[in-house]
Amino acid sequence: MKNYLVIQLARFGDLIQTKRLLKTLAARPEATVHLCLDASLAPLARLVYPDVILHPITAHGTGQDSNETALRMLLDNRRTFATLAAIDFETVFNLNFSGLNFRLAALFAPERVEGYAWNNGQEITGQWPAMAMRWSGFRRLGINLVDFWGAYCPDMLPAPMVNPKATPKGGGMGVVLAGRESRRSLPAPLLAQITATLAGARNAQSITLLGGQAERAAGQAVTKELPANLQSVTENMAERTDWQRLVEVIDGLDLLITPDTGTMHLAAHLGTPVAAFFLSSAWCFETGPYGLGHTVYQGVTDCLPCLETAPCRENVRCLNGFADPGFRRFLVTGKAGHAPEGLLALRSAFDDLGQTYEPFAGTDEDAPKRGVLRNFLLHHLGGAEPRFDRLEQFFAGQLYREKDWMTAEKPSRKQE
């Protein structure tokens, strides 16, 4: 038996986006896959990854006072760490660039750790994540996070095997009210208009509003903005769903309307079609819905994707395309000629590297460069047919560092 450990200490969406890596490991002969994650996400992980052995720890804010949390860490985390230290892991995939992940890696011999390791008190970043940090300089070209994490394994499963192809399930429309970052979400009146348009076009029999406690009021506002006939079939379930219920609801929908959220990734995991609105710091080529059968409406102002933590000096103009009255017409017709300025409408697709998106309205100006970068990365990972574009020289200059080939790589990306 071979044990593999994945350490994923980030949030809801990241947990779901780890799927290609987890499935790849599970597909290896005699593999047992372990996942260390924040305890708050363990109930969800049990639903999403029933065959993975979970090792929940306290890693996020708990709402408790810091003394209580400290005690939990020294008792409960310690117990879990002892369990992890006692298992002979073939490889530990430590996925998050965070001080917490580096410290957790201290339990393991650095040569067994991929990603972020700890070597005699020194934090060590592996070559692959270090490269990823460099290509964040040209985010419009970036690759999907699911593929990035999957690519820790040279034998990563083919992209179509990750999620089922999305098909309507018969349960009406779901609407995610907001993501964690408010600027990425559509304002309630606009979201209501778009919801009404899509519900009308698809003759939706029910609308389910989804979110947490913070979105309860937004749900009420959206409901109020809907036409009367839709209000009567709309249920505001914000704050009313635990993980189990959320999975059940999402799994039955015909369509989920959503910004870039964990719920969107859950829908993709379940094979529920997504209509996603990407703007501000959200960029679908990085974190779009994974699998076939999804639609993304991506804002394409030249300032995108921006940094969520930086204030917007552009008066959130990336919202204009969505607010354009013509956008609702376009949602109904899907005709490229009806698409407003500042938007790109895309359908999810695959290439040899993994997830990508093909435009059916608007021009994806970055597509040629993105294609070269993707080929470059594929070649780097060892899976590309020999092919060379002169632009790859530019990427090589930007993404490779001398130490990548002059010195032994630690942690290493082993060729298995």
Added chain:
Amino acid sequence: METLRILVVLPLYGGSLPIGRYVASALRQEGHLAEVFEAPDFYPSYTALNDLKVTTDRLDYLQNSFLNVVSQAILAKVETFEPDLVLSMAQAPLNPQALKRLRRDGVATAMWFVEDHDLFTYWKSFAPLYDVFAVIQKGQFFEYLAAIGQENTLYLPLAAQPDFHRPLELSQVERRKFGSEVSFMGAGYPNRRKAFHELVNLDFKLWGTEWEGDHVLEPILQLKGARVTPEECVKIFNATAINLNLHSSIQADELVTFGDFVNPRTFELAACGAFQLVDKRTLMGEAFDEDELATFSSIEELIEKIKHFSLRPEERQAFADRARARVLKDHTYAQRMRTLLEFTAERMPGWSKRRDDSTVFGQDYPAELQADIHALQARLGLPENVAFEDLVWAVRQQRGRLDELDTSILFLDEWRKLYKKQS
């Protein structure tokens, strides 16, 4: 004194290297958190530059560039470790730019210049760049230092590290290998070469480096003149009936030079409880009473005293016992570090500014957890009232895989920083 964080910067090589290690060990013994910058690890790369066969200006540029990288490495370490004091040993690879940067950033620095200022004159450029400059000589040296702007000067003689320099039970094999009636351990300086020519007819073993080309001494030279480790030195001291200790000199006209400072070997031999015959020094009287060290003032007197003490093991033992007692009382590196830190505190008002430290234990920690943390503190040589941040650093200093408690502590520290930042 409260627990301080001290970064000990070792030299790339040389005589002050073992002293730097004793200093770090003594600081830990005193309850401080000492982190060591292992400069010797960088030295092979530096020396590799010498094999390039390039123009001298290019070689010079490369050497300076390399030393600049080493200085930058020390600065990076300072940034992470946040020491209360950077303590450099003589020849430490901190260049002037780095020292200026530390001063600008308010990081206190000290150098222990364990060199002869007449032979090693680079203090003239470096001394003013340190906040405190400790030396092993007195007299006009202090005036010279004041003249170039270094007022915080401290006479800090060398010492011994009693948990290392100590009486040993040696095996028969070790006694045969390291023992003799008379021995000398040290480098082949001109005055020593000439002096020891007189002793080759004795049961005399010569240890150490730089004795090449002396056919008279060659038969008694041990290990073909290879470098002797500090551990082997202690065995030699312990296995020898009469240890010779002749202070070095680069000239051979005067074999006994009556110089000022007392060399480390004097303290180390004494701490080992080993008998030594040592040449008189002007600063020796401050460190030892006359009945604590058997001394000589000339080679004739040395030969005479070798004969005398060869026949009188009880006298040797009495000197050795008294010298050891004196070293343990007054001349340990722990005491030197206490003196240095007190001096630094006195001369630098406001030093050291304590960080916003927190305690290790919450009030509600179960007894079992408290016991485990106490055991960890003991293992790491930390006092029980150590601040949490210092415990974290001590855990981080460990090598290899860490256990679950170590990892939990590091993890908790990081979590606190993360959520403090966010709140």
